[in-house]
Amino acid sequence: MLTLATTTPGEPEIFASLQGEGPSIGRPVAFVRLSRCNLACTWCDTAYTWRFEGDNRPHRDGLAFERKANQVVLDEADVAARIMALGQDRLVITGGEPLLQGTALARMVTLLEGMSVEIETNGTVAPHPALDPLVSQYNVSPKLKHSGNPVDSAQIPERFAEWIQKPQVWFKFVVATPDDVAEVLDLIETHRLPRERTFVMPEGTDSATLRERERWLAPLALQHGLRLSDRMHIHLYGDTRGT
């Protein structure tokens, strides 16, 4: 069984869209969004995957979501069939933190036919050994200090050491201020991250914020040999579920 996020109560967040971020930006793909996260970023744009009633960890919107309306449990075959019905040749698995459900994900991915698989992860959870060989690309997005998570939960040296061994890994850091870029550069040094496979991406859930931050972020990316990612889906669809 897999616990998924919902678009509307009872409806799993499984949809076709253009990948809006990272190395596959612009690619038509199927998406599946899983519920639950082990971190709690204050600016998380998918707090409906984890900030359920009774969870008092700080979030900038202060919203608490009703668990029943925002989670749906489906079996692996049902999830695979809904994904296949979208008719895409690539799947992006996101969340929340999808690797928390690695065993069930491996069973689900095995049922897909003719699809490559890309995973969005916060990088703190090792991929299940049954899932790992089925994944073409990991977009690993370690969380910086401004996320509000304890640094020892969000930045785990052993995990970085494992990720950098995998050729299918890209790093993608969400930044809100120039100071965040300095922290990214420190992490690159400390953990020997591959600069040519490292993105910086502005934090923001509206076009104006993304554009404003890209104005100072672009020259920093150029100066330090990092890639810049936009969040194209925000410009196209706004901050909405199922897009």
Ligand SMILES: Nc1nc2[nH]cc(C(=O)O)c2c(=O)[nH]1
């Ligand atoms: N179109 C689109 N692209 C995305 N890339 C990463 C997403 C995510 O929420 O992880 C996302 C998303 O939610 N929508």
Ligand code: SF4
């Ligand atoms: S790691 Fe991702 S899903 Fe989890 S709280 Fe942070 S931004 Fe949200």
Ligand SMILES: [Mg+2]
């Ligand atoms: Mg998103």
